[in-house]
Amino acid sequence: MTTTAAGKRARAKAEYDAFLAVCPSRRLLDRISGKWVTLILAALGGGSPRPDADCAGDPRPMRYSELSRLLAGVSQKMLTQTLRSLERDGLVTRTVTPTVPVTVTYELTELGLSLHHMMRGLKTWAETHMDDVLAHRATYDTPTD
Amino acid sequence: MTTTAAGKRARAKAEYDAFLAVCPSRRLLDRISGKWVTLILAALGGGSPRPDADCAGDPRPMRYSELSRLLAGVSQKMLTQTLRSLERDGLVTRTVTPTVPVTVTYELTELGLSLHHMMRGLKTWAETHMDDVLAHRATYDTPTD
């Protein structure tokens, strides 16, 4: 066992990494920080994943193709990947109806809906304060002659 | 101007990307999803960026070295980089006291404190529901024989 200063530092770092790996907040951040996660939650939650207002309403199930159309910028790969990971975590359900061709719908679970509600708080903060942040950023970036 | 189906898709995608670039929620997510952002906010806000409980309390200014010790896993590069970006956005202040050697303290601004409060909601959700998420994940990953 190492008892040098360098060894102690390395061990402290390893322990901290282990702590972060199980920290609930850290895990939540990792979960929601994917580029498309919040947008899919917003879409399925009846929120506004688009600038046009014609998609607001109540939470409702949506088909793969509908999500694909609503989130105009998403690739098939990322849409599928993100939906699968949300399903894995019990945030959405995936339902396959064996029509020809097949119909697949996605819907928020209670857990997913609860997360979506939490995100509203985040959205509110963003709409209230992000302008301030952006203004600070612009000032900071302005060369002071 | 393109009027083909492919052209329309490309334009829709470009517009959606432009929307995401100015969406307040998206910008907030980008801001807080850095690995060390929330931990620095928690530390300066008197929260718990460590498993040990001896660091809880009220928000207070902290020195660079103190933050470095508290967040045992952070590299100098990332600590400096993250602190600078938080300062740029008006979330923390950086104060240099010309002692020998110099003393530098960081402190949450009102805006930073407000963000830190919002994060508490996130933390609460994580502590309440992440176990469910993790349980779902484990079930999903279990091969069904």
Place this chain on the structure above:
DNA sequence: CAGTATCCAGCTAGATACTG
């Protein structure tokens, strides 16, 4: 319709070494 498979560019963050 609802995917899967593969390849690749760009960014994030870590390691390491050096300094006013």
Place this chain on the structure above:
DNA sequence: CAGTATCTAGCTGGATACTG
């Protein structure tokens, strides 16, 4: 003490082509 500078591995996400 509080940084800066450089290099690089690994991960995220995008492009493209193919399929039951």
